[in-house]
Amino acid sequence: MTAVLGKDLVGLEHLSSEQIRLILDTAEPFKEVSERPIKKVPALRGKTIVNLFFEASTRTRISFEFAEKRLSADTVNVAASGSSVQKGETLVDTAKNLEAMRIDMVVIRHPSSGAAQFLGDRIRSNVVNAGDGQHEHPTQALLDLLTIRDRHGKIAGLKVCLVGDILHSRVARSNIWGLLKLGAEVGVCGPDTLMPRGIEQLGVCRFRRIEEAIEWADVLNVLRLQLERMERGFIPSLREYYRVFGVTVERLDRAPREVTIMHPGPMNRGVEIDSRVADGSHSVILAQVTNGVAVRMAVLYLLAGGRPELADAANRAAAPE
Amino acid sequence: MSRPERTTILDARALSRALQRMAVEVLELAHGTEDLVLIGIQRRGVELAERIAKQIETQEGAVVPRGALDITLYRDDLQTVGPKPVIGETRLPGDLTGKHVVIVDDVLFTGRTVRAALDELADFGRPKRISLCVLVDRGGRELPIQPDIVGKQVKVNSGERVDVLVEEVDGKDQVDLVAAAAAGARG
Numbered sequence: 001m002t003a004v005l006g007k008d009l010v011g012l013e014h015l016s017s018e019q020i021r022l023i024l025d026t027a028e029p030f031k032e033v034s035e036r037p038i039k040k041v042p043a044l045r046g047k048t049i050v051n052l053f054f055e056a057s058t059r060t061r062i063s064f065e066f067a068e069k070r071l072s073a074d075t076v077n078v079a080a081s082g083s084s085v086q087k088g089e090t091l092v093d094t095a096k097n098l099e100a101m102r103i104d105m106v107v108i109r110h111p112s113s114g115a116a117q118f119l120g121d122r123i124r125s126n127v128v129n130a131g132d133g134q135h136e137h138p139t140q141a142l143l144d145l146l147t148i149r150d151r152h153g154k155i156a157g158l159k160v161c162l163v164g165d166i167l168h169s170r171v172a173r174s175n176i177w178g179l180l181k182l183g184a185e186v187g188v189c190g191p192d193t194l195m196p197r198g199i200e201q202l203g204v205c206r207f208r209r210i211e212e213a214i215e216w217a218d219v220l221n222v223l224r225l226q227l228e229r230m231e232r233g234f235i236p237s238l239r240e241y242y243r244v245f246g247v248t249v250e251r252l253d254r255a256p257r258e259v260t261i262m263h264p265g266p267m268n269r270g271v272e273i274d275s276r277v278a279d280g281s282h283s284v285i286l287a288q289v290t291n292g293v294a295v296r297m298a299v300l301y302l303l304a305g306g307r308p309e310l311a312d313a314a315n316r317a318a319a320p321e
Numbered sequence: 322m323s324r325p326e327r328t329t330i331l332d333a334r335a336l337s338r339a340l341q342r343m344a345v346e347v348l349e350l351a352h353g354t355e356d357l358v359l360i361g362i363q364r365r366g367v368e369l370a371e372r373i374a375k376q377i378e379t380q381e382g383a384v385v386p387r388g389a390l391d392i393t394l395y396r397d398d399l400q401t402v403g404p405k406p407v408i409g410e411t412r413l414p415g416d417l418t419g420k421h422v423v424i425v426d427d428v429l430f431t432g433r434t435v436r437a438a439l440d441e442l443a444d445f446g447r448p449k450r451i452s453l454c455v456l457v458d459r460g461g462r463e464l465p466i467q468p469d470i471v472g473k474q475v476k477v478n479s480g481e482r483v484d485v486l487v488e489e490v491d492g493k494d495q496v497d498l499v500a501a502a503a504a505g506a507r508g
Contacts (some may be wrong), residue, residue: 037416038444060394124425159372217480271462 001089005302005304008127010118011136012177017042020181024146026298027291033070033292044071044304045077049105050098053130054080054091057109059265059289060140062132067296073105073304091115095123105304108132112168122187126303134168139299140264141174143292145182147284148219151260160215164223164272165194165234171264172223176202189213193234210245214255221262222247225272238271248274256262265289328411330475330483331496336456339472344376347483350452351421354383354435356446358417362426362438363391363409366400368487369456370425386414390424395437417446427485429455432466459483459494 005019012020018061033041044169049068053061061077068075075275078098085094095106105126108116113133120127149155160179166172166188179186180203188199200206207213214220225241253261261273261283269275280283331339351357354377361370367389374385391409424438435453442451455468459477473496477483480501488494 026408032411033394036444037446040444042440043394043399174468303392 005299007300007303008116008129009138009303010117010120010127012131012138012141012174012181013136015181015268016182020142020145020178023142023295023298023302024149026302027142027146027294030294030297031291031300034290035298039070040072041070043071044068044073045303047073047104047109047304048102049073049075049300051075051077051130052094052098052106052108053078054085054108054110054115055131057130060109063289063292064130064296067300070293071137071297071300073300089271091123095119097251099123099125105300116126128299128303131170134173135170136174136177139171139292139296140171141178142299143288143295144175144204144221144262144264144297145178146242146291147262147288148260151284152218155179155200158218159185159187159216160219160221161187161189161207161217162221162223163189163210163213163245164225165229166190166199166223167194167196168226168229169223176204177223182206187213187216190315191235191241194229210247211251211254214247214251214259216312217259218257219260219262220247222262222273224266225266225268246270246272246274247277249276249280252277252282260284262288326500328498329495330498331473333494336494336496339456340372341376343456343470344373344380344471347369347423347454348377348381350469351423354381354385356379356419356421356449357385358388358414358420358422359385360390360413360422360442360486361387362424362434363389365451365485365487365490366424366426368489369427373425373454390438390441392434392437395441397433397437409443413445415441417448420446420448421446422451423454424451425454427456428483429453429458429468430461432462432464435466436464456485457483
């Protein structure tokens with residue numbers, strides 16, 4: 001009953017389908033909390049959570065902060081710039097110093113793949129990965145899964161295609177793990193230069209043309225094209241990218257079925273996605289943002305509670321009401 | 322001294338009679354249906370509230386708003402028992418300010434559930450009055466909380482358990498007293 005997720009949430013790769021479903025099911029009642037006149041429940045009262053962000057983030061950081069505050073946790077935000085990190089302190093030293101101030105959880109975003117796992121193995125507090133390098137961004141994938149389930153009533157059997165920069169995308173990686181575990185068919189589509197070698201071995205199908213992907217898919221998850229990729233020569237130009245891989249109204253009009261459009265944000269309108277598509281009736285992009293808070297509340301709630309030894313004692317002592 | 326493992330203290334007919342009487346008592350307490358709101362506590366309190374509301378509606382010919390409350394996130398023992406993964410739905414019929422709210426639950430024991438429900442309701446408005454209606458009062462209070470309406474009072478030893486079964490969830494209407502040895506099994 002306790003430790004349903006273990007101590008940390010590092011990624012979806014090592015979660016079971018039952019654990020993923022549990023998080024999604026737990027997120028359901030938390031959606032309602034954000035609709036209340038007083039958007040707050042006391043579940044994590046007295047818990048202290050540090051948001052340790054070594055990379056720029058608006059949406060994810062704010063979403064975590066809302067989730068924490070709506071659970072009544074006390075939160076502190078630490079950004080890499082303006083902290084002792086700039087003076088050369090190591091990640092573990094920073095975290096150990098925070099732990100010495102008696103914190104309960106760390107939400108970490110870091111440019112290096114594996115940073116969340118590394119930290120989780122070295123501190124007692126729960127660690128939640130808010131994106132580590134090109135590795136995973138589990139809460140983004142979970143909110144994507146919840147949004148797909150809301151829209152289609154199921155995940156198993158759906159065809160979901162990730163479009164764009166798969167190579168550098170932790171969102172893609174977490175989505176692939178989560179979708180496959182829940183029984184979806186997963187496709188990927190993007191330029192060769194932005195496609196990891198051997199991606200098919202993960203059990204996904206590869207589309208070279210966006211038209212093929214659109215014809216195949218029930219859901220398109222359009223990833224952000226990181227603009228710095230152009231400078232490094234992965235793509236010739238933004239205009240050419242839009243011309244070849246842009247998700248446009250014209251292309252979607254030819255789809256045999258309605259295709260649900262998702263984007264993890266922030267969007268580059270007119271680069272990976274047509275503005276009319278982003279704001280269109282099949283877009284669930286803002287529903288994703290709303291669901292993000294509920295999913296993060298569920299993750300924090302499931303990680304926070306429970307010391308098994310006390311639970312056993314309490315069960316023995318008291319008959320249930 | 323030793324009781325059988327499972328004793329039925331209310332069968333389907335007795336339970337139905339108890340609910341009918343409780344519905345009448347709710348009406349008396351609230352002086353009719355104006356401003357009356359019935360709120361059931363997840364899980365079985367929700368079904369019981371529904372039954373009492375229907376009873377009142379047949380009797381009075383007026384609609385009684387009802388809601389469901391899950392108090393999991395307001396519990397005071399998250400630290401010890403850990404997160405309860407399955408959280409039920411909380412659904413309230415609008416603003417509770419100025420309403421007479423009747424909380425309906427299956428079993429009243431320590432009073433901690435009711436304490437949590439009172440805290441949670443306060444986040445939805447300021448009712449003019451909150452009353453408590455329970456099917457079974459088994460004693461053993463740990464907080465200064467008393468019911469206004471009781472279906473059946475039962476003396477239950479610590480370690481024993483009261484099981485309320487309702488048609489909608491369990492397939493039958495029945496209230497059982499489960500002996501200490503067997504009670505541990507379902508915790």
